[in-house]
Amino acid sequence: MSELRGNVALVTGAGSGIGRAIALAFARQGARLGICDINEAGAAATVSQIEEIGAEAIAVSMDVADEAAVERGTEAVAARFGRIDTMVSNAGIQIVHPIEEFPYAEFRRMIDIHLGGAFLLTKACVRHMYPQRSGSLIYMGSVHSHRASPLKSAYVAAKHGILGLSRTMAIEGAKHNVRSNVICPGFVxxxxxxxxxxxxxxxxxxxxxxxxxxxxxxxxxxxxxTTPEDVADTAVFLAGFRSNAFTGQSITVSHGWHMG
Structure with a gap:
């Protein structure tokens, strides 16, 4: 039997790309999915693919930078499936400029979506994980959680921040048996x-x-x-790990771009 059989996972940015690959990998392992995306058509398409392989999923419209939308979406997933076992905070965008040309509004938008969205989703999900005394928080970081690149001041700052959030949640979540880890892909x-x-x-x-x-x-x-499937395999591993022995970590999936 799959170690994710019956696991209820909420995945943001699951209407395309890495988020969709993670959702499909979870579904193949027997999980039930909340497919969250600001792109409703993309979320619906992912749900259709999941249903084709015989798994359960619902599409949820969610702007991760909107606290009310995150709360509503999380509650919708919990109401449908009765619990939330795994959170995958994956939604993100990219904007590149040299810093002297970087509009502050765009910098704030990057932080609000990547880091603010991770914070809001965590806050909503642990309300369900803590009472059931189990859960896995999975954040989408990047090699840029550890290294810097030109033109990406906002993205690098946000991805570094996600490491701090995840490590804090490893400490806060431990007494509730909730694990917290970051996946750090290279270029996908x-x-x-x-x-x-x-x-x-x-x-x-x-x-x-x-x-x-x-x-x-x-x-x-x-x-x-790096491929979406590489990242998805890592997420399946983190969701299915059975103890708090693996928490507060970042796993780099990057063909050796960043080692350590």
Whole structure:
């Protein structure tokens, strides 16, 4: 029997990309899913794919930067399935500028979605996890949780902040048997990354091919992109781990881009 059989997981940003891959991997392991996304059509499409493999899921419209929307969405998942066992805080965007040109409103938007969204979702989910004395909090960090890159002051700041939030939750959650960990992928070829390639080419004055070879993949061991499935496999491991022995950690999935 799968170790995720009956597990109720709430995944944000699950209407596409890494979030969808995680949701499908959980579904294949027998989990029941709350598919949360600001893109309602994308969330519905993910639900359809999950139902095709015989698992249960509901689509939830959620802007993770809106506290009321996060609260409503979390309660909808709990009402449908009776509990919440796993939180995957994955929703995110990317905006790149050199700092002298970075509009403060866009910086705030990045922080509100990545870090603020993780905070709000955690707050909503632990209200269900603490009374049942179990749960797994999984945050989507990045290699940029550990390393910096030009043009990404907001993203790097937010992803570093997620490490701090997760580590705090490992301590606060321990007495409730709730674990907290961060997945830190390298570059994954999603629409979010595809959008960055021409943007960085323009900002850095290099070709798109050089952005891929000399910026995104230059420090990997094999010049390969991380895949959504690589990240999803890691999330399945974290959700199914059976004790507090594994908490407060960050797992880097990056073809060796960041080691340590």
């Amino acid at each position: 070829r999603t629409p979010l990354v595809d959008k960055q390639i021409p943007e960085q080419a323009e900002k850095l004055g290099i070709s798109e091919a050089d952005v891929i070879a000399k910026v995104m993949l230059k420090d990997t061991v094999d010049a390969e992109f």
